[in-house]
Amino acid sequence: MSMKAQLVEDMKAAMKSGEKDRLGVIRLINAAIKQKEVDERVEMTDALVLAVLEKMVKQRKDSISQYDAAGRDDLAAIERYELGVLEAYLPAKLDEAAIQAAIDAAKAETGATGPADMGKLMGVLKPKLAGQADMGLVSQLVKKALAG
CATH class of the missing domain: 1.10.1510.10 (Uncharacterised protein YqeY/AIM41, N-terminal domain)
Incomplete structure (x- = not known):
């Protein structure tokens, strides 16, 4: 339904x-x-x-x-x-470890390496994590993943 x-x-x-x-x-x-x-x-x-x-x-x-x-x-x-x-009505929220796993998978999928690739990475993550994660937190974790 x-x-x-x-x-x-x-x-x-x-x-x-x-x-x-x-x-x-x-x-x-x-x-x-x-x-x-x-x-x-x-x-x-x-x-x-x-x-x-x-x-x-x-x-x-x-x-x-x-x-x-x-x-x-x-x-x-x-x-x-x-x-x-x-x-x-919203799906269950993902924990930080699950979000990090999704970021790592998207990073491997897109070949993102540095801060310049943040838009590309967020473009892949947003539809996958919609409703399941706070996109502000996702953005912070992506910045951290691409910086280090």
Whole structure:
């Protein structure tokens, strides 16, 4: 079942069980997906749905840090709940050792040797690790691997 179909099924289940908060978050996800479909005139694949979810997760994390800094625990709690629902749809995150193994494999595949090859290496890694790793961490590890 595609992620898009899974979201529709989860929305129906949340409606039936009366989970209003969860239903609201799932509706937000579906609205973001529909908006991307309309704006870009594309059929949403699982990879594109993952990209939308990752963007929403990043937005929630930014909001949480800003609300915490402003002392708005009530709003931060809402964002944390939404973040929990969003992260449930993302694949399990890879640990640093698994990311390093993927970097080593991509390095061998592309023949990358120095910092000038970072773009080439990230171009190979991004589709492989989408949704499974924080790309900021991947970028740091790639820089370290290419520097030494």
